[in-house]
Amino acid sequence: MLGARCLLRALRSCSSAPCPRPKPAAKLSVRDALRVQTASGERVKVQGWVRSVRSQKEVLFLHVNDGSSLESLQVVADSNLDSRELDFGCSVEVQGQLVKSPSKRQNVELKAEKIEVVGNCDPKDFPLKYKDRPPLEYLRQFPHLRCRTNALGSILRVRSEATAAIHSFFKDNGFVHIHTPIITSNDCEGAGELFQVEPRHRVGGPLSFFFIDVPAFLTVSGQLHLEVMSGAFTQVFTFGPTFRAENSQSRRHLAEFYMVEAEISFVESLQDLMQVMEGLFKSATAMVLASCPEDVALCHRFIAPGQKDRLEHMLKNNFLTISYTEAVEILKQASQNFTFTPEWGVDLHTEHEKYLVKHCGNIPVFVINYPLALKPFYMRDNEDGPQHTVAAVDLLVPGVGELFGGSLREERYHFLEQRLARSGLTEAYQWYLDLRRFGSVPHGGFGMGFERYLQCILGIDNIKDVIPFPRFTHSCIL
Ligand code: 4AD
């Protein structure tokens, strides 16, 4: 597809030399067509889906969208044109001239010479209606069609830009991208929320596909594989699907979600890790705001009013830090009645996380040093007496609660050996112990839930609305 600049160059070269035959119309995306500043009748071809049809006495107005931008291209046609099949939702190919628009709403419009309906759409049966701004909850029933609405279009374009922004952040900061496996034999988090992987039809007898007695699972985290790689590349990251068989219908849990994970060697303090986490959040968000401002603005205006200010507040302030012990004290002194009574040694619930963020003036807050008993075997022991903690860190953000989880890893062979032995994991994790035998270094890392990140910046209440095809308990549509 030709870009706007490319098209203009082609047209300019045509005007300076004699053009014996009219050039075929150049294919242009809606986004590129809308970017043309001074249209002077160049012939183009635009393909997309009709977002509105309005017939007046002498002219017919169409709005055509191809997903390249939130805005649709206005097409103006002669009312004599056969418009019987031109319905909201149908797909079309329009050829014509790009001309200056008399309306202030757009620079250019497409004066149609030919409109071809590529695929019909019966408005009686089509569940999306023209002029509707249907609630996101309603749209969830139509995972195969909802991407054709402005709301999902914007959210999914932001998702795409955010993916690129996250990759840029890591590339700019010298991280190596690692494809960690989807199928694995480890339960990194030790929470047992695993989906087991088996072929539908047993291959080669009664044994499982991969091993004789060790089952295989869909990954819950790429962390342990990243730790292997950080032992060679120093700074690594992965960004891929992660699976958890959590029996949750909450607005922030999915069975399949994307996680951004980083692992850094030669890191000795949580503060160094927290700096990378804050840097990732702020720089990826700045890139997203710059690359698709209209899409972000749609969410901030129509889906989550007030979110623009809330996000600016997060971006302009330094993130705060409190310890888990301080967090529990704050919760105990709160005037609010919690469903789960806050107590040292017990995990923080969503209601607690949300309270803590409010208490911190709606600035994201790192909670550090959690009780050892609450956290997985790989976290570094703080060796701090009766209230025994590990060097763990969670980042809590407004509207969502936990966005990042990370820690320093236990790099000392004997500490790790004892922790594994206590959990009965020594045999399975020999390779992990090996990493502490052969050139071990202090290191740490974190994981950020990508859908929760999108919820946080866009202000989307339900996680099911920021992923193209949500999977959760009792639901795997398509
Ligand atoms: O806190 P978690 O469980 O941390 C880990 O898995 C570490 N191994 C990551 C690491 O250090 N490399 O998960 C990380 C983040 C959470 O903070 C949350 O944002 C997100 O992943 N998350 C989920 N997002 C959607 N649905 C779920 N079921 C999620 N579970 C975790």
Ligand code: MG
């Ligand atoms: Mg966590």
